Amino acid sequence: MVTDLPFLLQSMAWPLVLLLAWFLGERLHEAWQIPRVTSYVAVGLLASLINLPGLTNAVPGLPFLANVALSLVLFELGYRINLRWFRHNPWVLALGLVESVVTFAAVYLASGLFDLPTDTRLIIAALSVSASPAGIVRVANELRSAGQVTERVLHLCAINCLVSVLALKLVIGYWYLSTSGDLLQAAFGSIHVLATSVAVGALLGVAMPALLRSQRIQERDVTLVFALAVVLLTTMSYGLKLSPLLAALSFGIVARERRVHLTNAQRGFGTAGDLLTIFLFVYIAALLDWSEAGTGLVLGLVLIVVRTAAKVVCNVGAARLSGSTERKGLLTGLALTPMSAFAILLLEQSRLYGFGPAGQVLTVMAAMMLVQELLGPLVTQRSLMAAAETHVTKE
Template sequence: MPDLLPILTSLAWPIALAVAWLAGEFGQRWTGLPRISFYGLVGFALGASQIGVLPAPDAGPVALLADVAFGLILFELGYRINLRWLRVNPWVGVAGLAEALLTFAAVYLVALAFGSPQLIALMMAALSMGTSPATIVRVINEQRSSGQVTERVLHLTAQNCVLAVFAFNAIIGFWIFRTFDALGEALWQSTVGLAGSLLIGAVFGLVVPALLRTIHNPRQDATVAFALATVLLVAICDAGTLSPYIAALSFGLTARHRRVAFSKAQRNFGPLGELLTVLLFLYAASTLDWRQIATGSALAVIVVLVRQIAKTAGVMAFAHLSGVSWRKGALTGLGLAPLSVFVILLIEHARHAGVHVVEELRAMAAVTMLLEVFGPVIIQRALVWARESSTEAPEQNHAA
């Protein structure tokens, strides 16, 4: 009789995917809450540190597939960013910069007050600047929402991603220089790697639309071509220690401005994109450890509250200057709550790159778990209160 353990081990991820998908479908039907909240709960419950159905996270094929899934989402986010709108209304960008810097300062001071080392406090502050594009794009697509709040949340999420990745890598570069006196590696982590990621993403954004025009059928083939190009881009960045997230965002942003249509019917990249989204949230939550969550729970609650207040205040301060009411400014700030997947994958990348100090950042585990579950609910409620979701009356005047 064959040994059942290897067979069950090989089936762990397919079974977990099926369970997570079912939990999302039934959970959404019974509660009306976003499906991804249930994907995260299943991933956490089945993780190696909890029930133990899923293996411990490593840099294997599942991690690469999670990166591909995140890359597809970041491409779509970049594709929906309208730089012309930001040039016409620069106060939106100013509001994003203000809320990010205010968040950094607030979380840094809170972490120091709880006795965190200065370097760890800086890393926590940098990570807290970000907003999870995976959650934002998924919930917006699921709600089929459009309007001023929706567009501002998308644009500020993209800006937050760039700022958070840059700040986090700069702090890691400083740590490498201070610990190993390795100036070259420190510069690579802080500047060269990010610049290279932006460049390679922009090159893909120029080449792929040109290729689609060459085959004379861009509307039919665009979705497959963009998906294949994103997979290749993520693999190249993974092999070359570049940032696949910045590269995918740059790819989408450049491709949008090359005027190649990306059909609305193919948002989420169709059924394959939906499947990879389930895997992404399942994998991200499975990396969390309940013991670290319990240890950091007090700090996590304060960080979540302070971060949300800072983001909401930063956006509200420039609401009128950017052309919306304070109410819509507050709802936009509220919509920036999701954080989990973005932080988890950044920490995992740093750990796989050999930056061992990130182990101390597991204090962020409780923050990410809280926002893994509640982040999607918060953005969903913000869109409903703004009357921009498909279940509410559509917004009459929305950003171009």
């Protein structure tokens, strides 16, 4: 029995940590309106600080489970994207693309103030383009937020994620080219992953609605079917070395266009989605190394300021052109502050697929990720509240 004690402690780590995260999330949200995901991150960071055994590396399959959790959120984000809005108001699409390019350029130039290799600067800039769909969607659902600012934040978040994946794949292709000199491998690795990920997600987005209509499945079962489809999509992406995040986002966008309706009661995929969200934020936070955060603190703070300024300036500058106001543009830019979960999983996927610099970049960005994970959801929450688009009632 004594020899089994370490294994028992490792086995109990995740259930206990998730239970603690849920408990603190509910208490702090009720007492001070702290976003629940912020509490989940805090528990994960604390577990990482004390190096709780079995939290990140003793249990196999944790990266896959984290990708399933984030893929569910990305499917939901994609499902809330209205492509017709881009046709009626192309300035929103243009704003998202310009803001992504400006953010990339600003972060790349700012990182040049520090002694970093060019590859590392390019990767940091590509990741900084993204906004965290997990943080933004969960906060919006928690507040039952709806309105112009909320819709812009969701649509711009989707654009940011797409451009971030594209930029990172191009950087990976550049890295392969510079290290091996194989132009074919570099081009194939980037273009193939991007195109095939989108194609697989879009194909499933066409096939699943057709299957649902042919089987006359009841509306309350639609959410379950789509959740299983996302798990299938993530598994396929792992097997084919594609991007499960990009595939899930494409799946949601196409499913929305095929006119399949999810029930409002199952927004966030119900109780299973809540459990996976707790796991996702605890796991992502536990991946960060506190010992590296102090060394890159100045770099992290500078990049946070530059990234936030780029998004705010672009949204304020294009507010009138895109049919909004400067105040709403300011709130939209601030609401895009979270970025950590999406960026960290992108790095983890790249590392698993053989991209050498990924581990080094996570170390360099540890301080930036830590601050963004803790404060990002809070900034999004306060921005949506200031926009007066929340619809939370006392139970």
